[in-house]
Amino acid sequence: MRFYIFFYVYSFLNIITAKKSNHLSCECGMAGKNRRIVGGTTVQPHQYPWLVSLMLGPKLHCGGAIITDQHILTAGHCITFGVSYKDLTVNVGMHDRLGSSFSVVRLKHGVKHHAFTSNAVRDINDIAVLTLDRKLNFSDTVRPICLPDENMDFRDMSLTVAGWGKTRQGALTSSRYLLETRVKLVDMRTCSKAAIYKDNLVRDTMVCAYSLGKDACQGDSGGPLFATHNKTRNKKWYQVGIVSWGIDCAKKDYPDCGRPSESIVSMRIVGGRRAVPHSFPWTVAILKNERMHCGGAMITDRHILSAGHCFKWDNIQDMMALIGLDNLDLLAEVEKRNISSVKIHERFTSTAVRDENDIAIATLNIPVDFSDNIVPVCLPKPGQDFSNRVGTIVGWGRVGVEKTSSKVLLKASLRILTDDECIKSKLSQHLKPTMMCAFSKGKDGCQGDSGGPLLVFEPDGNYVQAGVVSWGIGCADSRYPGVYTKVSNYIDWVKRHSSSGKTCEA
Template identity: 75%
Template sequence: MHKMNKICVYMCLLIQIVNGHISGHIRAHAVNNSCECGIAGNHRRIVGGSTVEPHLYPWLVSLMLGPKLHCGGAIITDLHILTAGHCITFGVHFRDLTVNVGMHDRLATSYSVLHVTNGVKHPKFTSNAVRDINDIALLTLDKKLKFTDKIRPICLPTPDMNFEHTELTVAGWGKTRQGAMTSSRFLLETKVKIVQSPTCSKSTIYKNNLVSDTMMCAYSLGKDACQGDSGGPLFGTHPKTRNKKWYQVGIVSWGIDCAMPDYPECGKPPAAIASMRIVGGRRAEPHSFPWTVAIRKNDRMHCGGALITDRHVLSAGHCFKWDNIKNLEVLIGLDNLDELTDVERRNITKVVIHEKFASSAVRDIHDIAVATLDEPVVFRPTILPICLPEPQQEFANKAGTIVGWGRVGVEKSSSKVLLKARLRILTDEDCMNSKLANHLQPMMMCAFSKGKDGCQGDSGGPLLVFEPDGKYVQAGIVSWGIGCADVRYPGVYTKVSQYIDWIHEKTADGTTCNKDE
């Protein structure tokens, strides 16, 4: 969910799509005309509050990635959901998603769960470290919806409608504040107003990334869409229908932080958000991957790693093979390399590199190592171990996440803040069909997404997969590659599931968390 910490700019393509590329996919299906669009449910919202009365906005849906809230969306026909293009990008395929329809309370069981048979992004969708352009997508459901008071489509506006001075609503189950670790249980709403482009462009970040033809800003002090609301609708009523029907004016797309004072009018995020990234990646929400550690050599970034017990770090063999461990330091609970106040520092007393480790000019084999810390750490929200996969567990075709402070390009410097990127884990067959085929071994796996990759400095860091039980497991270790983000050469990772017994043997004196807790 790459955009969950930067949402404030809303796509304004909705009028254009009626006669554009995406409308053709809508017209391919008959639309249920037995109801009116944009009619709110038969309830009133709580006065002065942010919680929505159940089913007041029956067009709202949540897009789920396993048990995890991924994005929002809106029903526009009995077969189609409108959402953001970035919700089916960065390693997430539309088939990975399920759609919760008719939902208010995420813990209830009365809503319907549907699957997605097709997902179409705008053909001109593009992305950089801060923003997405033409950030719109249409999802096709696996079966038609039956419209009721709890399930109803939103209306699309006509070209003559103007919402500049209208109070608009954004609603979703996203996180309630910047830095929150969990999403809301109940549907929440907030009211915002459109901010004119000249005002929005006062910030350098917005000035350089705002495309006024297809984007608009909306804001109210202390109110904003936040993590998990990506792809959800920005909507309001219009005098043309005597304010009785609701129209979707925009789609939650991107922004800087959540409801920060004076955004988007002034203020800057840390420069790293705009300029520092794993190739094709995004800034990770601080401490959202609390097992990730930085291994530094003489105060410079050397490798990444993952905490697997209170005293052991899993990393790559090549990170230690040719270095004196006395020159290495491990930073734990780290987000920003310039802010080390609450970071735990440890030296390394011992490193065990796999007995069959071997290296050539191109690649490393059995590229795995366990480093023992000189003193155990105490687990807390910012310092936790990663779960290990089951022996021989496979992750082909799943979405993976890499995190690290590595270089953002072949000739560029390391990042100061933790970055993440979503990749697609390839099948062994696809991996062997790449130009790396002559250098691959069964204990290796490939992962790739266009324009994204682990790069120098991310070596030894974890390749993570989010499991249906709501926990991340470490599927791989960043091992080797040719260049950075080159489509001909996917990144290569050590398959952790091939070494579970070896890892347990080397970490028997450590304490970890129960994966099933």
């Protein structure tokens, strides 16, 4: 049986030290006036007025719950992996994400639990408190949820999960309207029958919840698991848990199909995480002699943007491109293409340490059709600067210097350094203006990720390819940031050598 894991809120109530609200007329946990559920999933506007969305630019990042007039309770992983509270805004009093009746509030502080830790699957002590830069005025549409006390028992009760997250596994967009579903707590013995859960559960601070076909999904992270209680005659709602982690969304009997749990637990881009299948539908795996060789990104229906060093010393007749890929063990619906030609930049040069002008365009022998799983990436504007932005790398490369490649697509968030920061690193003597650096502690691309994209999410809702994974010293070594080819320096060259392909606009 497939479960979702929640952080048990009253395991760590002592870390929530926010002051009580000074709004004397406010009662926590009182639902909004409209209580009817439409179609079993859509919430009536402001039915749960404590719910907020945490936004990373225009993109839904996480959920959260109001606990005082200036504090939001969410998951620790929502302000980790390259994302700071400073990058987020909070939508308060929202039902329709495309509406205009809600307030947008900035954050002035954020703290996650001091013992927060993470691996590729799970987060431990996954809790954070965010402080708004102004106090909220409570009303019918904005009010806090109650926090439970330790003698409250929520077993055998119907609990609610609500949020604006994705409505199905693999969906590219989040829900427009606030949605809810009902789940029940599952005892740890049942939850532990699946090896991947047993090996990653912390019984004192995590709870499992499940209902067949119902679940939280990407974008719901950090949101509350909540219920009423007979202590207050079921008139008040209490936050029981925080959406923390799980494997995919509403899947029955996970893990299945003969996949051992180790294939997910141990396989990771260095310091990264499992990407939602097909959430980066332009990403390409380039195999050489049936082994992972390099990454790349579709920029037209027949052109892959990659690194020059991926092709300079190898025969393209030994290579195959896999498009629309997530898992290297599941290739039935993946498009497989040979590479008919490659254009490496004319000024490509290489030393024992670094490659310069490390960019190439591979042409497929047969174009692909765009679909939900195959979409080209956007190119940046000429000269566009991505300094201090959060970038995302994706790939199937090695999970460490001495380790094997990943079977599933992995991702990691990195901060893109300014040119000055890049030059001041230990790589300074090898750097050129056409290169950019990115780094986050413990995270990096590694062998096999070469040629893959460094992506930045733009306010218009699209990812653009800021860089191409080029070179580095070791993997995730704090002394040496990863080095990427600046795509914005080569836009005219890229367009000239990919003009025969079709893009989404063509």
